[in-house]
Amino acid sequence: MDSMTLFIASLAVSCVGALASVLLIKADNAAKTAGCLIGAVAAVLSFIAGLEAVLGDVSSLNTVFFFPFARLELLLNGLAGLIVVLISILAFAGFIYGLSYFDEYPGKVGRAGFFMNTFVASMMLVITADNVFWFLVAFELMSLTSYFLVVIEENKNSIRGGWLYFVIAHVGFVLIMASFLLMTNGVGGSFSFSDFRTHDFGPAVSSACFVLAFFGFGAKAGIIPLHSWLPQAHPEAPSNVSALMSGGMIKIGILGILKVGLDLLAGSGVQLWWGLMVLVFGSISSVLGVVYALHEHDIKRLLAYHSVENIGIILLGVGASMTAHALGNDVIATIALMAALYHTLNHAMFKGELFLGAGSLLYATGTRNMEKMGGLFRRMPVTAVCFLIGALAISAIPPLNGFVSEWFTYQSLFNISTLSDPVVMVFAVASAAALAITGALAVTCFVKAYGVSFASSPRSQEAANAKESPAPMLFSQMLLAAICV
Template sequence: MEYTYLLIGLIISYLIGAASSIILNKKDHLCACAAFISASIASVFGIILSLSVVFGETFTFTLSSSSFLNFGFFVDRLSAFFILLISIAVFAVSIYSIGYAKEYFGKKNIGYLGFLYNIFILSMILVVTANNAVMFLIVWELMSVISYFLVVYEHEKPEVRKAGFIYIVMTHIGTGFIILSFLILASGSGSFDFETFSSTGAAMPQMLKDLVFLFALIGFGAKAGIVPLHIWLPYAHPAAPSNVSALMSGVMIKTAIYMLIRVFFDFLGAGVLWWGVLVLILASASALLGVMYALMEHDIKRLLAYHSVENIGIILIGISVSMIFVSSGYTELAAFGLIAGLYHTVNHAVFKSLLFMGAGSLIYSTHTRNMEDMGGLLKKMPWTGLFFLVGSISISALPPLNGFVSEWLTFQAQLLSINLSDNIIKIAVLSSGAALALTSALAAACFVKAFGISFLALPRSKAVEHAKEGPKSMLFGMGTLSLLCIILGVLPFYFVPVLNSIAAPLVGTTISKVTFDLSLAVFSLRSESISTMWLFLMLFIFLSLPFILALAVGGRTPTKTYDTWGCGQPVTTARNEYTATAFSKPIRMWLGNIYRPHREIQITYAGSPYFKERLTFDAQVEPIFEKYMYEPVAGLVVSVSRILRVIQTGSIHAYLAYIFITLIILFAFVISGGG
């Protein structure tokens, strides 16, 4: 009964937030407060509900029941984990949004934003709690359509409309494959209930299981953003308001991860080796290509969008290794791989939401997404700079923050593949470890660029010169997730046992030994352990020690200010600074066969060809997937459509003739015995 009240309180709070947005539509400030405070209250209900189930028992609630359809809610530990994930991000982002929405006061319809925001979050909660395929598809479609309207919130911009079109096309292609996978499962089980899928899915003929696996991988992979189905992310995430981008990247794409885990492990049993190998290949490619393309971006939100592709790849590496271990009979190792994937899922939700909020704060104050126009913002926005730095360290997998822990667990899962008997599979898994190591190094380089170019040196534009810190609610939201990045990194020994209990029902066993002290020794077959708590303490001590010694020896000394050396120029200006383009050029040259870069140089002469007044340099990389995969397919579709257009005459007589011919064909088919 307690679970029911919590679920009802959650749903009602989101509905109140949506309704109040419409009612208070004419009063921007009051409307924003009502919409986002209601969402934050609803997220508290979600946090309490999810923790109750994680540390309690499974919760079911039936809305309507029949012999064919059984609509209701089903919350086991896996569902509760994703409810917790969504609710934590929503709490921080909703508080942040109270201040961020001021950017649109007097310009856009705040009531419309608040309504869509609350319904969007509610749809995500319903997606991870639906107990029936039909109900799931309804709320999945609701989530997709509402998120589309959020993406095109600033629809007056052509690039936003393009982003929305690409997003809605890709998400509905994915939905088509999801429907096919559910239809096959329903035909084999005789029901659309997820519970029936779980009990009968593994017993289906192998060919049908393979089809379900492939259709689910394509359908949910399109929403998750795995390569090569990722092309909508770099368009949609930058186009949406930054608070929405934080939720889309932080938690919406995780609903696809939830269903991939549900289908692979719960419905199908994950007992086929080539399934895990295929997911591993796609995951490694996503991780590596995602970070490579992020390095070339100067639009800070597009950069973060590509890092979503990277981190979805890292999550799926852990999941795919778990699938390989399940198919090979190593269930404890499988539990370890799944724990690594789940840990990175929550970590990515936290630090990616934080980074998108940080980017939103920069855009709020500077009105630009181009890092080349930023610079010197650390002095003007010190708290935003600090929080963005925490997110940057986390996503770069540097100790002692949370990204390091989950990637360390993933590396350990990959190294445990030495226990496999198949040498080819062993080499494949270890090779994915090399790809992950390169991914981590490139991610660190990317965020040295992102933080350094945006926050350090001198301002590169007049808008940046007048930037100032955002509202306190925005700082509170970012500070909350920054604190979580530290807690999840320093205290992993509290969270791994919880993830162990979540993974156990999916793989059939738990890890036999998980230490519960200041070190994290996660598996009994290996002796490796690491303590991020001690790393944090040592880092604090060694960073503080030089300052303490300096004060003890020399006491306080007066501050002296000097000009930075400006390459021999008499006056140091922003023109002397390192640019984002220059920073990434060595990598662009090193990986030129993949990037296929091209550059445009425009020269303005001062009256004579011997005197150059201005030189403009623009370097771009070739969009390989769009040019060689999607554009040919789109061209084919357009060509076929033009051919088929001839049957659309606009004449009622022609349409009646089509119907008559169809009926004759069907009649002939029936009388020939085809019925």
């Protein structure tokens, strides 16, 4: 079976999971079991489809529709396949985790199953859409379904976080739409991405398109200064949804920046200042993200700020790749792009694990405040070991996955500093220094987070009475921790 057939099958199964959750909405256990198990099956199918695409089985779909602009065009190539794979792994872990964790949401399990299945399906459509109309429809569906998951507890904090997320997501949506409409106008009204790739829009139009897309997708990725929704929205969602949003959804922002800069505008050529701009925002996001995290006592807010940091690290690789490409050195551009994509995958795994670990701590103690935890290593040994692996990985400690991708990012920055352009050298050295500062502060932050949560003595009665998480929650954490190794 080819990759596109498997991919379409996974979307159909996700729809079945969403429908089953709604039909069983009054029976929490049945809705939870149906929604989570069917969603896990869909994740397995999409994982196989994405892996086949990464290994070279590039496939597409182009169907006739009532209106020419709304032709359903899908493209599952190597880049799309990689993002499909990482989201599939997170979705599978999240659905299995939900078999126990959704017990914390009585009366809301059916809604959670419906929106989570729809959320995963919409992300898959965004990744593979090869047409402006369907890309924007799927992007909006992704934002709306994740919004309803953020506000599912219907309390003051979740509603405030959801509203901020809703506003910034739609600011980004407008910028992305403006970028695509500029490109559409340049190719005579075509909505097909295939027509964009071969067209030379000229330096002015292509630059306007890239800047609009960079900030539009940057809002979804959480770059500074468009990051404020992450620490407000991610902590309020169920922890397995937080893992999907932080590990998966914000990577679609990275995919969008790459898609526009290196794919849709390929006929116009990459301009040097694009890469330098990406390096600047990557440096700022990486350093400030970890600085903000250092001041947090809420473990899920701390992890959300570290998503800002790691998006910055990924952007350093993207910026280095675009800079090298503009200077005509495709070898360094390839190494830098590899670093960015590998850290995209790695961040999904260790951040997904850490959010699931935070969910286990919340499940056991009833609080996200690390100052009310302590002594949990003895009471929750499996969660403690898995969280430790995730903490070491995000801190770039060898031989775990975070170290390897950050090492390649350093190599990329050092290499572009030797390309006989003094301006590029200054930007590259400053970016490498920012990455070094980020790494040191990340270690400090996670020494604090792990020590306060798991070491010493319990600092509350809830922590003293904590018990290990149920088997489905432990399985999901161990799966992601094993991938980090």
